[in-house]
Amino acid sequence: METPELEKTKKELYSETSLCYQCGKCSAGCPVVEEMDVYPHIVIHLTSLGMEEKVFKTETPWICASCYACAVKCPNDIEIPNIMTRLKQMALERGLKPKRNDIYKFHKTFTDDILRRGKVHEFRIMIEYNLRLGKPFKNAMLGPKMLMKNKLHFTPPKAVKGFRNWIKQISPKD
Amino acid sequence: MNKDEIAIYPGCSLETSSSHYLQSIKTVFGVLQIPFREIADWNCCGATSVKSVDQHLNLMLSHKNLALAEKQGIRELVVPCASCYFRLVGAEYELNNDEKLLEKLNNESDLPYKGQVKVRNILDFFVNVVGLDHISKYVKNPLNGLKVACYYGCLNTRVPIEKAFDTREYPMSMDEIVKALGGEVVDWSYKTDCCGASLFVTVNTIAEKLVGKVLKDAGLRGVDCVAVSCPMCQTNLDTKQDSIRKKYPVEYPLPVAFITQLMGVAFGCSPADLGFKKNFVPLGSIYKTRSLKNS
Numbered sequence: 001m002e003t004p005e006l007e008k009t010k011k012e013l014y015s016e017t018s019l020c021y022q023c024g025k026c027s028a029g030c031p032v033v034e035e036m037d038v039y040p041h042i043v044i045h046l047t048s049l050g051m052e053e054k055v056f057k058t059e060t061p062w063i064c065a066s067c068y069a070c071a072v073k074c075p076n077d078i079e080i081p082n083i084m085t086r087l088k089q090m091a092l093e094r095g096l097k098p099k100r101n102d103i104y105k106f107h108k109t110f111t112d113d114i115l116r117r118g119k120v121h122e123f124r125i126m127i128e129y130n131l132r133l134g135k136p137f138k139n140a141m142l143g144p145k146m147l148m149k150n151k152l153h154f155t156p157p158k159a160v161k162g163f164r165n166w167i168k169q170i171s172p173k174d
Numbered sequence: 175m176n177k178d179e180i181a182i183y184p185g186c187s188l189e190t191s192s193s194h195y196l197q198s199i200k201t202v203f204g205v206l207q208i209p210f211r212e213i214a215d216w217n218c219c220g221a222t223s224v225k226s227v228d229q230h231l232n233l234m235l236s237h238k239n240l241a242l243a244e245k246q247g248i249r250e251l252v253v254p255c256a257s258c259y260f261r262l263v264g265a266e267y268e269l270n271n272d273e274k275l276l277e278k279l280n281n282e283s284d285l286p287y288k289g290q291v292k293v294r295n296i297l298d299f300f301v302n303v304v305g306l307d308h309i310s311k312y313v314k315n316p317l318n319g320l321k322v323a324c325y326y327g328c329l330n331t332r333v334p335i336e337k338a339f340d341t342r343e344y345p346m347s348m349d350e351i352v353k354a355l356g357g358e359v360v361d362w363s364y365k366t367d368c369c370g371a372s373l374f375v376t377v378n379t380i381a382e383k384l385v386g387k388v389l390k391d392a393g394l395r396g397v398d399c400v401a402v403s404c405p406m407c408q409t410n411l412d413t414k415q416d417s418i419r420k421k422y423p424v425e426y427p428l429p430v431a432f433i434t435q436l437m438g439v440a441f442g443c444s445p446a447d448l449g450f451k452k453n454f455v456p457l458g459s460i461y462k463t464r465s466l467k468n469s
Binding site: 031032035063065066067068069071072085086088089092102103104106107108110111114118119120122126129139142145146149150151152153157160161162163166169170 | 230
């Protein structure tokens with residue numbers, strides 16, 4: 001069962017991606033294309049055909065670094081990273097497991113941390129991300145180096161005044 | 175420009191991992207006689223993470239920052255971090271062009287936004303508000319031929335075209351600043367190529383490959399240092415050069431300086447006031463380059 005919100009997102013996605021004439025400039029200029037399992041222009045094509053289900057099975061939207069190199073080159077001004085973002089959202093809203101759970105978990109850890117104080121605590125994010133990933137020693141060489149340079153702080157930043165109340169205010173009420 | 179209406183939005187990383195950026199900004203503002211003011215009670219912009227998880231929250235975070243700035247009488251919000259800038263200027267653009275959206279968001283929060291804040295990139299601010307003439311007036315120790323590769327990264331210039339302050343694929347504003355300081359800039363191919371951003375943490379093999387390409391090209395041009403204006407770019411380019419140089423043919427260790435650190439050097443400020451200690455590849459070496467020694 002699809003919500004009206006999702007219906008709207010889908011319509012917008014189809015109309016924006018239908019502008020694509022498959023020149024492939026986005027894929028040619030993508031700095032991380034070698035790491036993707038499906039080329040960005042194919043993702044756009046599949047989306048315009050309403051075959052987003054196929055896209056949900058690819059890693060491409062998760063690998064996208066959101067650098068907008070593609071959007072700058074697109075002759076039809078399609079904001080491809082925004083499409084990738086919406087595709088990720090749609091997959092999550094449908095309860096699908098992200099194809100690159102490792103990358104999703106980082107974004108989720110980061111977001112959850114913002115919700116605590118309104119600012120991020122980089123040290124905690126690094127630790128918590130590793131724990132959620134079940135890889136406690138990921139980037140382990142980097143931590144001590146960063147701590148030595150005082151680039152990571154053990155203590156969290158001061159909470160933003162009124163932030164938690166604001167969060168309650170803006171959260172959707174069921 | 176009314177100086178009372180200008181404030182900085184520092185963003186999270188300028189308080190911790192890139193506090194040397196904020197420190198050098200404060201020092202440079204002091205020299206240029208621009209009052210340093212921070213927007214009060216700001217919150218995180220959401221970076222590239224929140225938008226991947228919760229788009230509503232993503233927009234609301236920027237809405238709140240803009241509304242706060244407006245309430246505090248700020249009309250020019252100067253943003254040093256490329257990622258924060260991209261988020262905030264994107265929100266400014268979206269909210270100014272979509273009345274319905276603005277109304278919807280205003281109804282959700284008790285901090286309404288009326289659309290009176292201009293979000294400015296710090297490079298835009300230096301070149302188009304402060305002015306290159308004003309900057310060159312304060313140069314005491316010209317960079318005398320210090321060869322610099324200006325690296326903009328992705329998000330400084332890839333904003334909605336109506337909001338762009340520079341060419342999106344081959345920007346020159348940072349180069350203009352370096353030239354005003356007496357430095358020499360190079361034409362190179364990786365000016366606006368991606369450093370990998372958060373892939374540095376999640377899939378660092380990808381990020382290392384991207385950083386390797388950037389450093390290799392800069393090295394081949396024989397530069398003395400790379401200048402950046404984004405804390406993420408600085409961290410990615412600077413932190414792991416040891417291991418990156420083992421895998422990719424990067425000529426030699428390259429100091430990665432914030433543009434404000436280079437400005438400080440030219441203004442005659444001390445390394446301590448510019449936070450040199452926090453750079454991994456020692457920045458002191460730029461004082462030792464032949465060209466500067468002979469000056």
